[in-house]
Amino acid sequence: MSLDLFDITLTYPDGDTRLTALDRVSLRVPAGTATAVIGPSGSGKSSLLAVAATLITPDNGRVVIAGTETAGMSLEQTTALRRETIGIVFQQPNLIASLTAAEQLQVMAHLNGRSPRHARDRAEHLLAAVGLTGQADRRPHQLSGGQRQRVNIARALMNEPAVLLVDEPTSALDHDRGAAIVDLLINLTRERGTATVLVTHDHGHLDRVDHVAEMVDGRLRTPAPTR
Ligand SMILES: Nc1ncnc2c1ncn2[C@@H]1O[C@H](COP(=O)(O)OP(=O)(O)OP(=O)(O)O)[C@@H](O)[C@H]1O
Numbered sequence: 001m002s003l004d005l006f007d008i009t010l011t012y013p014d015g016d017t018r019l020t021a022l023d024r025v026s027l028r029v030p031a032g033t034a035t036a037v038i039g040p041s042g043s044g045k046s047s048l049l050a051v052a053a054t055l056i057t058p059d060n061g062r063v064v065i066a067g068t069e070t071a072g073m074s075l076e077q078t079t080a081l082r083r084e085t086i087g088i089v090f091q092q093p094n095l096i097a098s099l100t101a102a103e104q105l106q107v108m109a110h111l112n113g114r115s116p117r118h119a120r121d122r123a124e125h126l127l128a129a130v131g132l133t134g135q136a137d138r139r140p141h142q143l144s145g146g147q148r149q150r151v152n153i154a155r156a157l158m159n160e161p162a163v164l165l166v167d168e169p170t171s172a173l174d175h176d177r178g179a180a181i182v183d184l185l186i187n188l189t190r191e192r193g194t195a196t197v198l199v200t201h202d203h204g205h206l207d208r209v210d211h212v213a214e215m216v217d218g219r220l221r222t223p224a225p226t227r
Pocket residue numbers: 012013019020021039040041042043044045046047048
């Protein structure tokens with residue numbers, strides 16, 4: 001199931017006028033593929049991710065998540081859609097200090113009303129998928145930065161999202177660990193068929209993704225295939 005943004009315009013209040021952060025942006029991310037969004041600071045990358053995540057409603061345009069049109073939905077409907085179909089990986093892992101790696105994941109399934117047994121099994125499976133077999137009982141301070149980011153990614157996948165939105169996942173990591181995280185994200189995208197958007201400053205990893213979309217002053221250059 002794909003992610004589709006059609007002709008999105010987003011403005012923010014700016015004194016007496018409004019600042020255009022996204023200017024008629026359209027983007028299609030098919031299932032099982034990853035698109036990197038690059039561009040200078042202030043070009044609109046985070047705004048694009050926030051609109052795709054249904055965290056901000058654009059002034060104009062349509063956001064279609066896994067075939068579901070989000071325009072006109074109530075707050076409750078949008079929240080439910082987000083919980084069920086979107087996984088978000090923020091730049092900083094934002095893990096809960098007192099919980100083990102497995103518990104960080106189980107909380108997500110609990111919020112979605114899944115059984116504790118289901119949550120335990122899925123957490124174990126996903127921690128293995130991100131290369132953290134044997135680390136399930138560790139708390140954040142007992143994990144490295146790269147391992148914490150892996151827990152973060154596994155947590156975003158807990159509810160089997162159709163769409164995976166990732167903001168600067170490698171910014172706190174050195175080049176090799178960053179490359180390993182991008183490889184992991186690409187493999188998970190293929191295996192799980194997610195439509196993945198990856199905002200990144202790190203152009204060293206662009207050869208791994210399917211498309212690169214460049215933001216310039218709120219506009220998107222047509223995505224170019226990278227392979
Ligand atoms: N909440 C807000 N209120 C007003 N203006 C905002 C708000 N958020 C972002 N902007 C402005 O919108 C434009 C796009 O910002 P955005 O954060 O989307 O860019 P970005 O490409 O993600 O930047 P960076 O790489 O620095 O994170 C910028 O001019 C920014 O100053």
